[in-house]
Amino acid sequence: MVFRIFRCKESALNFQYLKCGAETYQFEVKPLGKSCQLCKSATPIVTLTTQSLKLCKGCFLRIQERRVLEAVKKYKMFGDEDKVGIFLSGGKDSSVLALLLKRLFPRLHLEGVYLNLGIGYYSNYVEEAVRRLCEKLQLPLTVYHLPVRDGFTIDDFVFTDFKDKVCSVCGTIKRYLFSRLAKELGLTVIATGHHLDDLLSTYLTLFFSGDFESIKRLVPVNPPFFPGQAKKVKPLFFIPEREIFYVAALEELPLEPCSCPHGEITPSKRMKQWLESLSQENRALKYQLLSVFLKKFIPMIKLDEVAETFNTCLKCGEYTSSPNQICGRCRRVALLERVSDRKLEFTMEEWDAISDKNDWLIFDVREKEDFLREHLEGAQFVPHSLLDDEKALYKFFKPYKNKRLLFYCYSGRLSYLFTLKLRKLSFKAYNLRIS
Ligand SMILES: [Zn+2]
Ligand SMILES: [Zn+2]
Missing domain, CATH: 3.40.50.620 (HUPs)
Known part of the structure; x- marks a missing residue:
């Protein structure tokens, strides 16, 4: 959960937003002074980032509407x-x-x-x-x-x-x-x-x-x-x-x-x-x-006048400028056609149905709050911190390069992350979908 709202004692609102790449944006809504520097009446709660103007909610939103x-x-x-x-x-x-x-x-x-x-x-x-x-x-x-x-x-x-x-x-x-x-x-x-x-x-x-x-x-x-x-x-x-x-x-x-x-x-x-x-x-x-960029640099850039030629993609029929008449999307999709087995996940029933598990290792990546729930027998605990450190992740799992690795947690989120990261490192990793 990433978009969080906290309500604090002084009835201030606190918003948090996690961007891709794990950056966090935080915004605490609380009075920043007596009156908004534009309307001079309402309570200012937000400062513009490009100039130091303290504004009320109404004036702030009007500025954004005006920009659009x-x-x-x-x-x-x-x-x-x-x-x-x-x-x-x-x-x-x-x-x-x-x-x-x-x-x-x-x-x-x-x-x-x-x-x-x-x-x-x-x-x-x-x-x-x-x-x-x-x-x-x-x-x-x-x-x-x-x-x-x-x-x-x-x-x-x-x-x-x-x-x-x-x-x-x-x-x-x-x-x-x-x-x-x-x-x-x-x-x-x-x-x-x-x-x-x-x-x-x-x-x-x-x-x-x-x-x-x-x-x-x-x-x-x-x-x-x-x-x-x-x-x-x-x-x-x-x-x-x-x-x-x-x-x-x-x-x-x-x-x-x-x-x-x-x-x-x-x-x-x-x-x-x-x-x-x-x-x-x-x-x-x-x-x-x-x-x-918009007023000076871009107008100065002169592109060679090459008449664009379009073809239609032989596979999907969409326009493409690709000279061999197969568009970028279809070239990539063709790679998938060569993969016979694209399985990344097992349900509990599918897992139980596997009779020979000699080749398999089970890894427990449950969240702390799930520790009291039942756990899979023989599972080895893996620290979550490995997700942020590719080298350490590789080193940890290197001894199991030839095995099949099954990951489980209750939300299915961390286990899926481990599965994807290890697949990208060429391991045979799978996620167990419990719910
Ligand atoms: Zn205002
Ligand atoms: Zn195509």
Whole structure:
């Protein structure tokens, strides 16, 4: 559970949010002075991160609404005739985007889409949060169930050479589904929750790697790349990430802890941390950088005029710029077809049905509070701290490289994490699903 609210003695509210990569955001709601520096009347409870203004809840939310309105108008992101879709992830960014668009454009055709990618305990858990969010916002929701529709899950990629690049495969599959589903649902615009910190950290990462072509493409509005594709827009790009969290907290949105078991630390996550520390010294830095990139640097980048040629993928029929006429998604899915056994989990009945267990070792990764419940005979206890230290994890399990390893706990979360991490290190690990 990651989005926590604590109610303290002085009736202050305390919100906590754990981001991917194990960073925590905290926000304690308590009076910061006598009166809001804008309306001069209500009690200030929040400070803007980009300037030192102490604001009341109403003024703070109005500023965020204004930023979105300005972004949408200035970049002509959509009009009355558009059908706008938001791919909801259960996290703060897409949830706040849905809230603000719904509030600012009550007559706009807006709908939510959730991609259930069949990721262990995680995808179904998040689906619940997304359903609660859509109920609260009265937003129509379509759920796309990847295992049912396409016959595979993102976890299946731990059986391929992409086993330690699962996040990158997931990105390719999601982008493909964005465009396929937009067509299926007749969406003309896809709005995404990219915020100021997303944009800047990616700019800087690309800048340092000299990839100016990708910088040129990373703008608040992307027109369709292929004929018939939806336009992609980023209405939150003026809002710093921390303030998005404040909005989610103040509106008490039902968020799901961002704890995808594949969550990897990417270069752009490190860049965000660096950017954050620089902004501590200069609160205006992020807007200065944004303006340098959008107004000065990007207009200077000249791309070679190469006429884009599109093919349709021979396998799925979607547009692709790949010269061999098989799209990136289909190339990756083809790897799965070569894997005969994609089993990662056993139910209790399946486990009991295995008669010869000589080849197996059982590992107990239960949470402390479950220690009094019954435990599997012969199970060896494993410290949870190994999950944060890949080298130690490998060393611990190295003697069992040729064995089959079964992990169990009662929530099914830690045991699944051990299973995935060890699969990525080429061990034959399995999860036991107890509930
Ligand atoms: Zn105010
Ligand atoms: Zn394809």
